[in-house]
Amino acid sequence: MADHFNKYHLKHFAGIIADCMEIPLPGEYAPGVKWVSKILKDRLGGKAERAILYHADAVGMHMWQKYTDLFAPVHKHTSLALPFCSTLEPVTPVAHASMYTGLTPEEHGIKTYVRPRLLCSTLYDEMIKAGLRTVIVAQEDSSFLHLFSGRDIKSYECVTSFDTVSTALKVIEEDDYDLLSIHVFDYDTAAHNCGPEAKESKNAIAFEAEGFDKIVTAAKKYGNGRNALISYSPDHGQHLVEPGKGDHLFEIPEDMNIVHFFGTI
């Protein structure tokens, strides 16, 4: 793979979501990507009334390039793919902190695998300020449950990714959310244990993509006439360390380059 990196830093993610929902963000946040928000808002026919953000952990762009067919359930519901460059270090708490604060690791202070409660403004805080209902549905011990704790967010901790998807489906059916973040990491676990391109790992990507399909299908069914922005948004990639073992820590394309897929309902 050519040794180059995607243009947009993950810190622009919060701005894209906020711009689509017309939620003002504090000045320290990195701006969204104007042309992206414009395309999405044109498709929405105005601002997004809510957002469903699905975070499949550690799915690197190279997996999409090599095994594109596994992502068919994601492509089915999305219309805009945006390549992002992950954070340094490319690990979950650093990346998710940047995605939900609009800040670089130096600015939000999480530069390695530590998971303190973030004290700075997060996208959740700004949504809550705007009177919106925020919900996190995540697998057990997810970084989301640490970084964004202590806020008025309805949080569900689920044992498996299967439970995570089932719980998200319940939240959608009960129509009790405006910003819904979902974090699954079966692929990350399988790729660490077996290698990023092992059969188990590819199965996990397929399973997580099917989870996305179920969630978006439910959101369409139980939308109650409200539109929504949806995204499939990994945090970083993963590379082969030795046969049967994967990891992510370095400034290399496999760890840094990811693609987010946006869609509208």
Ligand SMILES: [Zn+2]
């Ligand atoms: Zn990992």
